Amino acid sequence: MIALVLVATANAGCDRLGLGKKQKENDEEAAAPRESLPSLPPQAPLVPIDLTSRPMSFAPLVERVDPSVAQVKASLRRGEGMGTAFVYDADGFLLTNHHVIENAQSIKVGFKDGREYSASVVGSDKRTDVAVLKVDERGLPALPLGNSDQALVGDWVMAIGHPFGLSHTVSAGILSARGRTREDVNGLDPSGYFSFLQTDASINPGNSGGPLLNLQGEVVGINSAIRANANGIGFTIPINMVKDILPILLKFGSIRRSAIGVIVGEVKDVTGRLSSKKGAWVKDVQGGGPAEAAGMKVDDVIVAFNGNPVDGPEALRWYASIAGVGQPATVRVVRGGKEQDLKVTLSALPENN
Numbered sequence: 091m092i093a094l095v096l097v098a099t100a101n102a103g104c105d106r107l108g109l110g111k112k113q114k115e116n117d118e119e120a121a122a123p124r125e126s127l128p129s130l131p132p133q134a135p136l137v138p139i140d141l142t143s144r145p146m147s148f149a150p151l152v153e154r155v156d157p158s159v160a161q162v163k164a165s166l167r168r169g170e171g172m173g174t175a176f177v178y179d180a181d182g183f184l185l186t187n188h189h190v191i192e193n194a195q196s197i198k199v200g201f202k203d204g205r206e207y208s209a210s211v212v213g214s215d216k217r218t219d220v221a222v223l224k225v226d227e228r229g230l231p232a233l234p235l236g237n238s239d240q241a242l243v244g245d246w247v248m249a250i251g252h253p254f255g256l257s258h259t260v261s262a263g264i265l266s267a268r269g270r271t272r273e274d275v276n277g278l279d280p281s282g283y284f285s286f287l288q289t290d291a292s293i294n295p296g297n298s299g300g301p302l303l304n305l306q307g308e309v310v311g312i313n314s315a316i317r318a319n320a321n322g323i324g325f326t327i328p329i330n331m332v333k334d335i336l337p338i339l340l341k342f343g344s345i346r347r348s349a350i351g352v353i354v355g356e357v358k359d360v361t362g363r364l365s366s367k368k369g370a371w372v373k374d375v376q377g378g379g380p381a382e383a384a385g386m387k388v389d390d391v392i393v394a395f396n397g398n399p400v401d402g403p404e405a406l407r408w409y410a411s412i413a414g415v416g417q418p419a420t421v422r423v424v425r426g427g428k429e430q431d432l433k434v435t436l437s438a439l440p441e442n443n
Contacts, residue, residue, distance in 0.1 A: 127337035131179040133234045136306055148248055152260050155307050157231045159300060160201050161252045162186055162209075162223075164194035174251035174300030175199055175209075175223055176309065180232045182207075184223040185332065186299030187314055188214045191221050199225060202258055213339025217282045217347075219314050220332055221299075222339050233301060236308030238287065238328035241265055249291045249313055249324075251300030263291030263322070265310075270325060271404050275315065281441075283408050286325040287311045293324030302326045334412055347411040348436035350386075350421065351379025354403045357391060366391040366424040368399075370406040384432040386423065393429070394422035411439060 137154075162173040173190030177183070184199060191197055191211055200206040207225035214221040241247070248262045267288035272278050275286065289302060293313050302311040311326030338345050354370040369391040375382050392400050395409040396419050413419050415438045422431050 126341075128340045130235070130333065130336060131181070131183075131232070134232070136234065136308070148260065148262055151248060151303070151305065151307055152250070155233055155301070155303060156202055156250060156258055156260075158233045159250045159258065160184060160199040161257055162190055162299060163198045163200070164191050165196045166193065167195065172252060172255055172296055173298040174296065174313070176250075176299075176301045177230045177232045178235055178309070180228065180230050182225045182227045182230060183212070184209070184225070185312060186221050186223060187312065188216050188219045188221045190299045191223070192216070197223065199223065211343075213343040215335060215339060215345050217279065217345075218331065218335060219282070219327065220312065220335060220339070222336070233303070234308050235329050235333060236304055236306070236310045238310045238330045241268075241287065241304060241310045241328075243268060246305055247289055247291055247310065248303045248305075249289070249293055249297060249300060250303070251293070251297035251313060253292075253294035253296040255296060259297075261292035263289050266290045266323075275317070275325060278315075283331070283404075283411065285328060285331065285404060285408070286315070287328055289324050289326060290322040291324060292322070293326075297324075331408070334408075338412065345412065346415055347439040348413050348415045348417065349380070349439040350410050350419070350434050350436060351376035351381040352386065352392075354392065354406060356402060360389075366393060368401050369393040369424065370400055370403045372423075380434045380437050381421075381432075384421070384434040386421070386432055386434075387425065390423040390425050392421055392423050394420075396420055410436065 158177045160175045162175050164171040175184040175186035178185050197209040199209045209223040209225050212222040212224045245265045247265050250260050270286035270288050297313045300313045301309040304310050309329050314327050315325040317323045352372050353374040355373045357371050372390045398409050400406045419434045420431050421434050
Protein backbone atom coordinates (compact mmCIF):
# COMPACT_ATOMS: atom_id res chain seq x y z
CA MET A 91 0.00 0.00 0.00
CA ILE A 92 1.47 3.36 -0.99
CA ALA A 93 0.29 6.46 0.77
CA LEU A 94 -1.05 9.58 -0.80
CA VAL A 95 -4.35 11.38 -0.67
CA LEU A 96 -6.07 10.87 -3.99
CA VAL A 97 -8.31 13.87 -4.49
CA ALA A 98 -11.44 13.00 -6.43
CA THR A 99 -13.30 15.05 -8.96
CA ALA A 100 -16.82 16.19 -8.26
CA ASN A 101 -18.24 12.87 -9.49
CA ALA A 102 -15.84 10.55 -7.69
CA GLY A 103 -14.98 9.58 -4.15
CA CYS A 104 -11.89 10.36 -2.11
CA ASP A 105 -9.40 7.57 -1.48
CA ARG A 106 -6.75 7.83 1.21
CA LEU A 107 -4.03 5.21 1.07
CA GLY A 108 -1.91 5.05 4.18
CA LEU A 109 -1.73 4.54 7.86
CA GLY A 110 -1.91 6.58 10.99
CA LYS A 111 -2.33 6.72 14.71
CA LYS A 112 -5.63 7.81 16.24
CA GLN A 113 -5.16 11.19 17.78
CA LYS A 114 -5.73 11.55 21.50
CA GLU A 115 -7.50 14.52 23.02
CA ASN A 116 -5.61 16.16 25.86
CA ASP A 117 -7.73 18.34 28.11
CA GLU A 118 -4.63 19.87 29.69
CA GLU A 119 -4.30 22.09 26.62
CA ALA A 120 -7.25 24.21 27.73
CA ALA A 121 -5.34 25.60 30.69
CA ALA A 122 -1.89 25.79 29.15
CA PRO A 123 -0.59 29.27 28.30
CA ARG A 124 0.56 29.50 24.71
CA GLU A 125 4.03 30.67 25.72
CA SER A 126 4.64 27.31 27.44
CA LEU A 127 4.60 25.44 24.13
CA PRO A 128 7.96 24.07 22.99
CA SER A 129 9.92 26.26 20.63
CA LEU A 130 11.04 25.13 17.20
CA PRO A 131 14.70 24.10 16.81
CA PRO A 132 17.14 26.82 15.74
CA GLN A 133 17.59 26.93 11.99
CA ALA A 134 21.08 26.35 10.66
CA PRO A 135 22.39 29.16 8.45
CA LEU A 136 21.87 28.50 4.76
CA VAL A 137 24.94 27.69 2.70
CA PRO A 138 24.62 29.24 -0.77
CA ILE A 139 24.37 26.75 -3.60
CA ASP A 140 26.34 27.59 -6.74
CA LEU A 141 24.02 26.82 -9.65
CA THR A 142 26.06 28.83 -12.16
CA SER A 143 28.55 26.06 -12.89
CA ARG A 144 25.77 23.69 -13.97
CA PRO A 145 23.03 25.77 -15.56
CA MET A 146 19.48 24.52 -15.04
CA SER A 147 20.68 21.64 -12.86
CA PHE A 148 19.10 20.73 -9.55
CA ALA A 149 21.96 18.32 -8.78
CA PRO A 150 23.69 20.44 -6.09
CA LEU A 151 20.37 20.90 -4.31
CA VAL A 152 19.53 17.19 -4.51
CA GLU A 153 22.95 16.26 -3.14
CA ARG A 154 22.41 18.49 -0.12
CA VAL A 155 18.83 17.62 0.82
CA ASP A 156 18.37 13.98 -0.17
CA PRO A 157 20.11 12.56 2.95
CA SER A 158 17.36 14.18 5.07
CA VAL A 159 14.52 12.41 3.24
CA ALA A 160 13.34 9.03 4.53
CA GLN A 161 11.10 6.27 3.24
CA VAL A 162 8.31 5.38 5.66
CA LYS A 163 7.17 1.78 6.02
CA ALA A 164 4.13 1.42 8.25
CA SER A 165 2.86 -2.00 9.27
CA LEU A 166 -0.87 -2.64 9.07
CA ARG A 167 -2.89 -5.66 10.02
CA ARG A 168 -3.46 -6.29 6.33
CA GLY A 169 -0.13 -5.31 4.87
CA GLU A 170 2.36 -2.50 4.65
CA GLY A 171 1.91 1.14 3.72
CA MET A 172 4.63 3.33 2.28
CA GLY A 173 5.19 7.06 2.20
CA THR A 174 7.84 9.69 2.79
CA ALA A 175 9.11 11.74 5.71
CA PHE A 176 11.90 14.23 6.25
CA VAL A 177 14.09 15.29 9.16
CA TYR A 178 13.44 18.83 10.38
CA ASP A 179 15.28 18.54 13.73
CA ALA A 180 18.67 16.84 14.02
CA ASP A 181 17.63 15.25 17.33
CA GLY A 182 15.56 12.67 15.45
CA PHE A 183 12.28 14.47 14.66
CA LEU A 184 10.63 14.01 11.26
CA LEU A 185 7.52 15.38 9.57
CA THR A 186 5.13 13.40 7.40
CA ASN A 187 1.41 13.12 6.63
CA HIS A 188 -1.13 11.83 9.13
CA HIS A 189 -2.59 9.51 6.52
CA VAL A 190 0.81 7.88 5.99
CA ILE A 191 0.96 6.55 9.57
CA GLU A 192 -2.75 6.32 10.41
CA ASN A 193 -3.56 3.11 12.35
CA ALA A 194 0.02 1.89 12.04
CA GLN A 195 1.06 -0.88 14.43
CA SER A 196 4.73 -0.16 13.86
CA ILE A 197 6.69 2.34 11.75
CA LYS A 198 10.17 2.22 10.26
CA VAL A 199 12.01 5.00 8.43
CA GLY A 200 14.92 4.32 6.10
CA PHE A 201 17.51 6.75 4.76
CA LYS A 202 19.52 6.82 1.56
CA ASP A 203 22.71 5.67 3.30
CA GLY A 204 20.99 2.42 4.33
CA ARG A 205 20.26 3.30 7.95
CA GLU A 206 16.83 2.27 9.18
CA TYR A 207 15.17 3.16 12.47
CA SER A 208 11.99 2.32 14.32
CA ALA A 209 9.87 5.45 14.70
CA SER A 210 7.22 6.49 17.19
CA VAL A 211 4.42 9.00 16.65
CA VAL A 212 4.95 12.14 18.75
CA GLY A 213 1.83 13.88 17.50
CA SER A 214 -0.66 13.65 14.66
CA ASP A 215 -3.55 15.72 13.36
CA LYS A 216 -6.03 14.34 10.86
CA ARG A 217 -7.63 17.70 10.04
CA THR A 218 -4.40 19.13 8.66
CA ASP A 219 -2.92 15.75 7.65
CA VAL A 220 0.30 16.42 9.59
CA ALA A 221 2.24 14.00 11.80
CA VAL A 222 5.48 14.20 13.77
CA LEU A 223 7.70 11.12 14.12
CA LYS A 224 10.67 10.49 16.42
CA VAL A 225 13.61 8.11 16.02
CA ASP A 226 16.22 7.34 18.65
CA GLU A 227 19.14 9.01 16.90
CA ARG A 228 20.89 12.38 17.09
CA GLY A 229 22.93 14.28 14.56
CA LEU A 230 20.64 13.51 11.62
CA PRO A 231 20.86 15.90 8.63
CA ALA A 232 17.91 18.27 9.02
CA LEU A 233 16.14 20.42 6.44
CA PRO A 234 15.39 24.05 7.33
CA LEU A 235 11.72 25.04 7.38
CA GLY A 236 11.20 28.01 5.06
CA ASN A 237 8.52 30.67 4.79
CA SER A 238 5.71 29.48 2.53
CA ASP A 239 4.16 32.96 2.55
CA GLN A 240 7.14 34.14 0.53
CA ALA A 241 6.85 31.39 -2.07
CA LEU A 242 5.49 32.98 -5.25
CA VAL A 243 3.47 31.50 -8.06
CA GLY A 244 6.01 30.77 -10.79
CA ASP A 245 8.89 29.95 -8.40
CA TRP A 246 10.88 26.80 -9.08
CA VAL A 247 10.24 24.01 -6.57
CA MET A 248 11.51 20.47 -6.16
CA ALA A 249 9.96 17.38 -4.58
CA ILE A 250 11.71 14.30 -3.23
CA GLY A 251 9.89 11.14 -2.23
CA HIS A 252 9.21 7.48 -2.84
CA PRO A 253 6.45 7.26 -5.46
CA PHE A 254 5.22 3.69 -5.96
CA GLY A 255 8.11 2.54 -3.75
CA LEU A 256 10.74 3.97 -6.11
CA SER A 257 13.15 5.32 -3.53
CA HIS A 258 14.52 8.86 -3.58
CA THR A 259 12.79 10.02 -6.72
CA VAL A 260 13.29 13.70 -7.55
CA SER A 261 10.85 15.82 -9.54
CA ALA A 262 10.83 19.54 -10.27
CA GLY A 263 8.38 22.15 -11.46
CA ILE A 264 6.93 25.45 -10.40
CA LEU A 265 4.55 26.65 -7.77
CA SER A 266 1.45 26.88 -9.93
CA ALA A 267 -1.15 28.32 -7.52
CA ARG A 268 -1.74 29.22 -3.88
CA GLY A 269 -4.60 29.04 -1.42
CA ARG A 270 -6.42 25.98 -2.76
CA THR A 271 -9.23 25.19 -0.31
CA ARG A 272 -12.02 22.63 0.11
CA GLU A 273 -13.96 24.53 -2.54
CA ASP A 274 -11.13 24.09 -5.05
CA VAL A 275 -10.16 20.52 -4.28
CA ASN A 276 -13.12 18.15 -4.27
CA GLY A 277 -13.29 15.09 -2.05
CA LEU A 278 -11.43 16.42 0.99
CA ASP A 279 -12.48 15.92 4.60
CA PRO A 280 -15.14 18.62 5.17
CA SER A 281 -13.84 19.21 8.70
CA GLY A 282 -10.26 19.69 7.51
CA TYR A 283 -8.16 22.84 7.26
CA PHE A 284 -6.70 23.36 3.81
CA SER A 285 -4.92 26.20 2.08
CA PHE A 286 -2.81 24.16 -0.30
CA LEU A 287 0.05 25.25 -2.47
CA GLN A 288 -0.40 23.76 -5.93
CA THR A 289 2.55 22.51 -7.96
CA ASP A 290 3.16 20.84 -11.29
CA ALA A 291 6.19 18.99 -9.93
CA SER A 292 5.33 15.32 -10.38
CA ILE A 293 3.72 13.90 -7.22
CA ASN A 294 2.39 10.35 -7.02
CA PRO A 295 1.25 7.82 -4.40
CA GLY A 296 4.23 7.31 -2.10
CA ASN A 297 5.28 10.98 -2.23
CA SER A 298 2.95 11.71 0.69
CA GLY A 299 4.79 13.33 3.58
CA GLY A 300 7.79 14.34 1.51
CA PRO A 301 9.18 17.87 1.24
CA LEU A 302 8.55 20.47 -1.41
CA LEU A 303 11.66 22.64 -1.49
CA ASN A 304 12.67 26.00 -2.88
CA LEU A 305 16.02 26.59 -4.60
CA GLN A 306 17.62 27.52 -1.28
CA GLY A 307 16.92 24.04 0.08
CA GLU A 308 14.20 25.20 2.46
CA VAL A 309 11.00 23.20 2.92
CA VAL A 310 8.01 25.26 1.78
CA GLY A 311 5.45 22.47 2.03
CA ILE A 312 4.59 18.84 2.76
CA ASN A 313 3.32 16.97 -0.29
CA SER A 314 -0.10 15.62 0.54
CA ALA A 315 -2.61 15.13 -2.27
CA ILE A 316 -3.13 14.74 -6.00
CA ARG A 317 -6.10 14.98 -8.31
CA ALA A 318 -6.76 11.43 -9.38
CA ASN A 319 -7.60 12.11 -13.04
CA ALA A 320 -5.13 14.90 -13.78
CA ASN A 321 -1.49 15.31 -14.71
CA GLY A 322 0.70 17.99 -13.19
CA ILE A 323 -1.63 18.95 -10.35
CA GLY A 324 -0.31 18.21 -6.86
CA PHE A 325 -1.21 19.77 -3.54
CA THR A 326 1.15 20.66 -0.72
CA ILE A 327 0.49 21.74 2.88
CA PRO A 328 2.16 25.15 3.36
CA ILE A 329 4.98 24.85 5.87
CA ASN A 330 3.79 27.96 7.72
CA MET A 331 0.58 26.11 8.63
CA VAL A 332 2.72 23.23 9.86
CA LYS A 333 4.84 25.57 11.97
CA ASP A 334 1.68 27.01 13.54
CA ILE A 335 0.62 23.62 14.92
CA LEU A 336 4.00 21.96 15.43
CA PRO A 337 4.59 23.24 19.00
CA ILE A 338 1.09 22.05 19.98
CA LEU A 339 1.68 18.58 18.53
CA LEU A 340 5.04 18.32 20.27
CA LYS A 341 3.52 19.23 23.65
CA PHE A 342 0.15 17.51 23.56
CA GLY A 343 0.30 14.97 20.73
CA SER A 344 -2.96 16.24 19.25
CA ILE A 345 -4.88 19.47 18.81
CA ARG A 346 -7.94 20.45 20.82
CA ARG A 347 -9.38 23.20 18.67
CA SER A 348 -10.95 26.43 19.78
CA ALA A 349 -13.76 28.60 18.40
CA ILE A 350 -15.34 32.05 18.76
CA GLY A 351 -18.93 30.98 18.21
CA VAL A 352 -19.94 32.49 14.87
CA ILE A 353 -21.03 31.35 11.44
CA VAL A 354 -19.27 33.33 8.73
CA GLY A 355 -19.45 33.73 4.98
CA GLU A 356 -17.70 35.49 2.13
CA VAL A 357 -17.88 39.27 2.09
CA LYS A 358 -18.43 39.15 -1.66
CA ASP A 359 -21.78 37.45 -1.09
CA VAL A 360 -23.20 40.64 0.49
CA THR A 361 -20.94 43.34 -0.93
CA GLY A 362 -23.84 45.68 -1.54
CA ARG A 363 -24.54 46.28 2.11
CA LEU A 364 -21.12 45.95 3.75
CA SER A 365 -18.42 48.60 3.87
CA SER A 366 -15.47 46.18 4.03
CA LYS A 367 -14.20 44.45 0.87
CA LYS A 368 -12.17 41.78 2.68
CA GLY A 369 -12.75 39.70 5.78
CA ALA A 370 -15.23 37.19 7.14
CA TRP A 371 -18.86 38.27 7.18
CA VAL A 372 -20.69 37.29 10.37
CA LYS A 373 -23.89 35.54 9.27
CA ASP A 374 -24.91 34.35 12.72
CA VAL A 375 -23.73 34.64 16.33
CA GLN A 376 -24.07 31.60 18.58
CA GLY A 377 -26.30 32.30 21.57
CA GLY A 378 -24.35 32.18 24.81
CA GLY A 379 -21.05 31.78 22.95
CA PRO A 380 -17.80 33.76 23.20
CA ALA A 381 -18.63 36.13 20.32
CA GLU A 382 -22.01 37.09 21.79
CA ALA A 383 -20.41 37.69 25.19
CA ALA A 384 -17.86 39.98 23.51
CA GLY A 385 -20.58 42.02 21.77
CA MET A 386 -20.19 40.72 18.22
CA LYS A 387 -23.20 41.24 15.95
CA VAL A 388 -24.62 39.85 12.73
CA ASP A 389 -23.23 41.73 9.69
CA ASP A 390 -19.98 42.57 11.46
CA VAL A 391 -17.00 41.86 9.21
CA ILE A 392 -14.02 40.28 10.96
CA VAL A 393 -10.84 41.68 9.43
CA ALA A 394 -8.15 40.58 11.91
CA PHE A 395 -7.62 37.93 14.58
CA ASN A 396 -4.87 38.49 17.15
CA GLY A 397 -3.20 40.85 14.70
CA ASN A 398 -3.34 38.44 11.77
CA PRO A 399 -5.19 39.80 8.72
CA VAL A 400 -8.35 37.86 7.89
CA ASP A 401 -8.95 37.80 4.13
CA GLY A 402 -11.87 35.38 4.27
CA PRO A 403 -13.72 32.70 6.26
CA GLU A 404 -11.03 30.01 5.91
CA ALA A 405 -8.35 32.28 7.36
CA LEU A 406 -10.56 33.10 10.36
CA ARG A 407 -11.44 29.44 10.85
CA TRP A 408 -7.74 28.54 10.92
CA TYR A 409 -6.58 31.26 13.31
CA ALA A 410 -9.45 30.72 15.73
CA SER A 411 -9.03 26.94 15.76
CA ILE A 412 -5.39 26.95 16.92
CA ALA A 413 -5.49 29.89 19.33
CA GLY A 414 -6.33 27.67 22.32
CA VAL A 415 -9.42 26.74 24.32
CA GLY A 416 -9.97 29.22 27.13
CA GLN A 417 -7.44 31.66 25.72
CA PRO A 418 -8.20 35.36 25.14
CA ALA A 419 -8.17 36.74 21.62
CA THR A 420 -8.49 40.17 20.06
CA VAL A 421 -10.91 40.20 17.14
CA ARG A 422 -11.08 43.31 14.96
CA VAL A 423 -14.40 43.93 13.27
CA VAL A 424 -15.78 46.52 10.87
CA ARG A 425 -19.24 47.72 11.84
CA GLY A 426 -20.94 50.61 10.11
CA GLY A 427 -17.72 51.54 8.35
CA LYS A 428 -15.73 51.80 11.60
CA GLU A 429 -13.19 49.36 13.03
CA GLN A 430 -13.25 48.22 16.63
CA ASP A 431 -11.52 45.52 18.67
CA LEU A 432 -13.48 42.95 20.66
CA LYS A 433 -11.98 40.80 23.41
CA VAL A 434 -13.10 37.18 23.05
CA THR A 435 -12.41 34.20 25.35
CA LEU A 436 -12.35 31.15 23.12
CA SER A 437 -14.46 28.05 23.70
CA ALA A 438 -13.90 24.46 22.53
CA LEU A 439 -14.77 23.73 18.92
CA PRO A 440 -17.41 21.00 18.59
CA GLU A 441 -16.29 17.90 16.72
CA ASN A 442 -16.65 17.93 12.91
CA ASN A 443 -16.75 21.74 12.73
